[in-house]
Amino acid sequence: MAKNNEIPYKIYLTESEMPEAWYNFRADMEKKPAPLLDPKTHQPATLDMLSQVFCRELAEQELNDTDRYIPIPQEIRDFYRMSRPSPLVRAYCLEKQLGTPAKIYYKFEGNNTSGSHKLNSAIAQAYYAKKQGLKGVTTETGAGQWGTALSMACSYFDLDCKVFMVKVSYEQKPFRREVMRTYGASVTPSPSETTEIGKKILAEHPGTGGSLGCAVSEAVECAVTNEGYRYVLGSVLNQVVLHQSVIGLETKAALEKYGIKPDVIIGCAGGGSNLGGLIAPFVGERLRGEADYRLLAVEPASCPSLTRGKYAYDYADTGMICPLAKMYTIGADYIPAPNHAGGLRYHGMNTALSELHAQGILEAVSYQQTEVFAAAEQFARIEGILPAPESSHAIRAAIDEAMKCKETGEEKTIVFGLTGTGYFDLAGYAKYNDGELQNYVPTDEELAKSLAKLPQV
Numbered sequence: 024m025a026k027n028n029e030i031p032y033k034i035y036l037t038e039s040e041m042p043e044a045w046y047n048f049r050a051d052m053e054k055k056p057a058p059l060l061d062p063k064t065h066q067p068a069t070l071d072m073l074s075q076v077f078c079r080e081l082a083e084q085e086l087n088d089t090d091r092y093i094p095i096p097q098e099i100r101d102f103y104r105m106s107r108p109s110p111l112v113r114a115y116c117l118e119k120q121l122g123t124p125a126k127i128y129y130k131f132e133g134n135n136t137s138g139s140h141k142l143n144s145a146i147a148q149a150y151y152a153k154k155q156g157l158k159g160v161t162t163e164t165g166a167g168q169w170g171t172a173l174s175m176a177c178s179y180f181d182l183d184c185k186v187f188m189v190k191v192s193y194e195q196k197p198f199r200r201e202v203m204r205t206y207g208a209s210v211t212p213s214p215s216e217t218t219e220i221g222k223k224i225l226a227e228h229p230g231t232g233g234s235l236g237c238a239v240s241e242a243v244e245c246a247v248t249n250e251g252y253r254y255v256l257g258s259v260l261n262q263v264v265l266h267q268s269v270i271g272l273e274t275k276a277a278l279e280k281y282g283i284k285p286d287v288i289i290g291c292a293g294g295g296s297n298l299g300g301l302i303a304p305f306v307g308e309r310l311r312g313e314a315d316y317r318l319l320a321v322e323p324a325s326c327p328s329l330t331r332g333k334y335a336y337d338y339a340d341t342g343m344i345c346p347l348a349k350m351y352t353i354g355a356d357y358i359p360a361p362n363h364a365g366g367l368r369y370h371g372m373n374t375a376l377s378e379l380h381a382q383g384i385l386e387a388v389s390y391q392q393t394e395v396f397a398a399a400e401q402f403a404r405i406e407g408i409l410p411a412p413e414s415s416h417a418i419r420a421a422i423d424e425a426m427k428c429k430e431t432g433e434e435k436t437i438v439f440g441l442t443g444t445g446y447f448d449l450a451g452y453a454k455y456n457d458g459e460l461q462n463y464v465p466t467d468e469e470l471a472k473s474l475a476k477l478p479q480v
Contacts (some may be wrong), residue, residue: 026380031248036108042272043400044095044267048303051310051374054382056261056374057349065480068346075188076243076254076345077262078151084262087231091307093265095147102146102179104440107269110440111277113418116405125428127421128285129441130301130410137202139427139443140258140297141172141409144266148255149176158251159183163213163238165368166192166413167199168443169257171273176383184208185252187215189368191232191361213238221343222243222245225441234358235294235369240342256296259339259348259373267300274438277302281346285316287424289439292320292329292387295373301440302385319424320376320387321416324393324464325437326359328352328372329380329387331436331470334479337371347478350377353465354473362386362462367413390419392461396455398422399445412451 049055059068073082077098077397095103114127131138152160159182164170170186177184186208192202192214200210201391209267211217219242225230231237239256246254256263278285288305290298298320308314320329328351338346352371359368372380379385392412399415399423402408410418417439428435445452454460 028278029071029176030113030283033112034109035275036273036280038104038108040276041100041103042109042269043100044092045088046268046272046303046307047091047093047265048090048306048310051307052088052375052378053310054378056327056378057336058350059346060480062343062345062347064339065223067346070332073310074233077248078148078155078157078253080151080154081148081262084265085260092173096150099147099364100152103269106142108273109134111274114406115403120405121422121425121429123425123429124432125423125425126434126436128436128438130270130401130438131441133408133441133444137170137172137175138446139168139268140270140300140440141299142161142175143269144257144263144296145169145172145176146179147266148150149173149180150355152253152255152392153180157253157270159180159185160253160275161185161187161242161246162253162255162257163187163235163242164257165189165235166411167196167447170208170210171199171202172205173255173257174203177208177299178184178206185242185245186210187213189213189233189235189238194418195450196447200253213241215241217241218244220344224341228358231358232361233412234341236341236355237358239340242342243340245340258296259301259369259371261373261375262298264299264303264373264375267296270297270440271303272299273304274301278438283436285438287317287437289319289321289417289437291323291373291413291440291442292372293367293369293413294369294371295376299373299376302387305452306379306384306413316375318385319420320385320391321420321473322387322417323361323367324389324391324462326368326370327389330372330389333477334377334381335473335477337477339371347480348374350374351380351469354476356476357473367416386463388420390416391464392460395419395456395460396451396460401457408441409445411445412448414440414442422476
């Protein structure tokens with residue numbers, strides 16, 4: 024075991040230390056997440072029902088809340104080796120600039136071609152689609168990280184990939200769109216005139232920039248109306264959190280390699296996959312009574328599901344065709360302001376993370392855009408990585424936690440997830456640099472109007 028002053032800037036695991044199984048923390052939850060419900064009958068969703076939309080093995084993973092570990096197929100592990108294990112980095116320069124006694128670490132998931140953590144689940148979902156003998160898959164994407172990762176994974180397995188990209192992000196981030204097309208995906212701005220639900224949304228919200236909920240509806244409709252296709256999702260679902268647990272498992276192994284015990288673990292939160300993946304093994308220890316950590320979710324103030332939402336059953340999509348999920352939600356009808364953290368613009372939160380928040384195990388905070396970009400700029404200048412706006416929410420919270428330590432003199436260890444790079448998010452950076460970036464926080468009346476439309480379950 025190394026002494027603290029011998030800890031390198033980057034802690035790497037060897038390939039042999041890479042996880043061989045995903046960790047399913049639902050197995051360790053005494054009170055399980057509420058089941059998904061059929062949107063028509065309000066009865067618990069069955070494997071056969073979910074298999075009409077998702078690949079069957081993925082549907083099985085979605086419903087599995089008993090198996091603690093699920094083996095990672097060898098083909099997926101072989102693909103992971105292209106960019107995994109990813110480094111755990113000690114932010115020495117940031118610590119020095121802040122003058123804090125806190126020790127700050129970040130798990131960097133941007134060292135792959137797609138530029139984010141999304142590839143961890145994309146390759147898994149493409150693998151199961153190929154194994155099932157499908158022609159292709161459909162999906163939605165916000166800022167484009169998920170669409171980029173999935174197009175790359177589908178190219179690897181020779182699958183067709185149809186992506187519905189939130190219209191405001193389609194317009195703000197054209198280069199991510201072109202990366203998807205380079206990998207062979209078709210990319211449609213959502214809502215669109217290519218689906219019945221898209222036409223309906225456009226009729227009800229003329230000129231809308233769209234939302235992830237809108238794009239989900241279009242992608243699901245496209246999947247169920249095209250033979251040989253299934254729908255795959257980049258966040259929110261428990262199966263995606265499961266795949267992302269490689270992040271937390273590697274993080275925990277790297278920390279243990281140097282005898283480090285974290286005090287605070289921080290992740291940005293949109294639908295919850297990155298956050299859930301990062302905190303998974305630490306949640307497990309808390310649930311089993313083996314250790315105690317502060318677990319912190321960070322979301323945009325413009326889409327505050329955990330901090331201002333209601334814990335209730337809601338539609339997973341704006342078109343109200345997906346299974347109902349009990350989650351913290353601000354309403355499926357809510358269309359967020361067009362902020363530049365496109366991957367954090369979903370109206371709800373993963374069901375397992377929602378239950379952890381309800382139990383007081385997971386805390387949550389929110390920040391406005393200008394606060395987040397200020398942290399991103401500070402981090403880029405001192406640590407040398409240009410972070411994605413999504414990741415920058417976690418950076419903002421990590422800096423604030425470190426400054427609290429400066430005030431109190433506490434030597435806490437802070438770990439956060441740096442989920443991706445921001446090289447395709449320069450339109451947001453340009454607006455911030457020009458002083459044109461606008462903050463938007465929904466009023467209580469706006470949220471109440473959206474929440475009033477929750478299904479009566």
